Amino acid sequence: ILNLHDSGRILNPQLAEGQVHGGMGMGIGWALFEEMIIDEKTGVVRNPNLLDYKFPTIMDLPDLDCAFVDTYEPQSAYGHKALGEPPIISPAPAIRNAIRMATGVAINTLPITPKTLFNEFVLAGLIRE
Numbered sequence: 001i002l003n004l005h006d007s008g009r010i011l012n013p014q015l016a017e018g019q020v021h022g023g024m025g026m027g028i029g030w031a032l033f034e035e036m037i038i039d040e041k042t043g044v045v046r047n048p049n050l051l052d053y054k055f056p057t058i059m060d061l062p063d064l065d066c067a068f069v070d071t072y073e074p075q076s077a078y079g080h081k082a083l084g085e086p087p088i089i090s091p092a093p094a095i096r097n098a099i100r101m102a103t104g105v106a107i108n109t110l111p112i113t114p115k116t117l118f119n120e121f122v123l124a125g126l127i128r129e
Helices: 013-032 091-103 114-123
Strands: 002-006 065-069
Touching (some): 013 065, 013 091
Parallel strands (some): 002 065
């Protein structure tokens, strides 16, 4: 996955790249793994620990890459822009759109789990039960 950013002047390229890779990993987690399961009767979180709350490990992530558009932001002291949370935003819609382009099925819920895909593909007639 390539993530491109206009972050103004990059003051620390290694730190900026690490920030983007970490954000992309978080975004992939939200898109494919992470879900807080709440008991409908009691309101208690049913997966409150690291054993039951699923999130991606390094083995679950694809190759990540990032690039920066070198611009100068005149409103900041050093010509830089924010780079904190924007990398988190793009993975979920990118994954959703890749599924739509490959299958014609638009998934509109997160996380996009194998169970979600199966159910949506059955509804779309791509799989027969």
